[in-house]
Amino acid sequence: MAFQTGRRGRSGNEPPPVGAAASDVEPDQESVARAIALRLLTGAARSRAQLADAMARKDVPDAVAEKVLDRFSEVGLIDDAEFARMLVRTRHAERGLSRRAIAVELRRKGIDDELASSALEEVDGDDEEAAARALVRRKLAATSTLDTQTRARRTYAALGRKGYPPGLVSRLVREELADAASEVPGGLEPD
Structure with a gap:
């Protein structure tokens, strides 16, 4: 006896009849990594480290994540230096945070110390x-x-x-x- 799930009455282990899941039950890891990065970047700018962490949480292999992140950096979708400058400007102007508090936030978001120092020189x-x-x-x-x-x-x-x-x-x-x-x-x- 098969359990009925969903509105269409499919059993729990049958793929859907239409859509991407019907033709490709398991997408390749590079597509998964790209989808994760694009989804996160659509909402707000992110650092390379934040994107890498999100990919790791979804079990994307490190080599695949690096390849996708390198490509996104090449085309300008990821720019840690600009991300750091933007974060410094907004946190200082809008929230009134001190340089020290901003430095902590930059470190937490995975920005290396050299880029953080350079961005903090703006304040x-x-x-x-x-x-x-x-x-x-x-x-x-x-x-x-x-x-x-x-x-x-x-x-x-x-x-x-x-x-x-x-x-x-x-x-x-x-x-x-x-x-x-x-x-x-x-x-x-x-x-």
Whole structure:
């Protein structure tokens, strides 16, 4: 007695009557590797290491994965240097991450240290301080109804999670709190 599965009533081990699976039950590994890479690259840019990891999870042999990845690199679909530069720009500008936090993310995504260092040169110390200052101002404004100690603690924590060094955060918080304290409420000038 055969088990009926699906809407068409096929047994569990019969191939479908039409489509790619009907004619090629087991596709070649190179096609599988290409399909994996194209699917992932369609959603977002990826590093070569991320694509290789995805192929390894699907049991694509290393030699086949290397061949497909080499070809994708040749035609410009994979470019780790450009991927690293793009990641640095977006993580710094949109999320306000520090160079240190971005370096950790680049390493996690499989970008080698030399490419990561080159990409991180796009963010200098002044850029990093400006981003940190903007984050400090935003966090202090969001916590304006709280006491000063709580505001400072929450601001330190928020910028610490974004990878900023404690010395820089401490200086910026002190400066911004001093600026806020020197402002007169209501925007009136003192006599």
